[in-house]
């Protein structure tokens with residue numbers, strides 16, 4: 001496991017985005033979510049797209065969150081992932097906390113994210129963080145369900 005002692009969480013750049021795409025399986029395993037990683041999010045939502053790294057080690061991006069604040073004051077996380085060698089160190093929690101803080105500064109009053117019904121790891125992670133889980137049977141179109149996570153700011 002990697003120590004989080006000198007970890008920094010800072011805004012993502014498109015160079016970081018390229019790096020996480022090049023290392024995609026280390027964040028997402030066999031699932032291919034590369035098409036969800038779009039540069040406009042990084043350009044247009046610079047305060048709520050974040051990476052964690054330890055600059056002293058040079059080992060690159062350890063985890064990231066891509067999100068934005070909606071006009072209805074929802075801090076929505078589109079993607080969150082931690083690198084395979086950092087899991088279970090609280091990094092996912094720290095990324096959500098950092099996102100919540102910056103989303104609050106932009107006027108958010110609650111948090112939301114979604115995942116697939118098969119991503120039980122994500123569901124357990126978000127339940128541990130105090131999110132309420134609900135099923136929206138038609139979220140992604142008729143009969144295409146997603147799990148919706150909601151909670152107050154952290």
Ligand SMILES: CC(C)(COP(=O)(O)OP(=O)(O)OC[C@H]1O[C@@H](n2cnc3c(N)ncnc32)[C@H](O)[C@@H]1OP(=O)(O)O)[C@@H](O)C(=O)NCCC(=O)NCCS
Nearest residue numbers: 080081082087088089090091092093115121122124125128
């Ligand atoms: C889901 C993910 C971001 C969790 O990151 P992480 O850095 O390992 O999580 P943390 O160490 O911060 O864990 C926080 C809490 O969630 C729990 N948790 C995390 N992953 C879990 C899992 N797979 N199963 C059960 N509990 C889990 C931890 O036990 C911890 O609980 P605690 O605080 O009560 O002790 C990471 O596993 C990942 O990147 N997965 C692949 C990408 C993905 O599926 N992202 C989510 C899509 S919506």
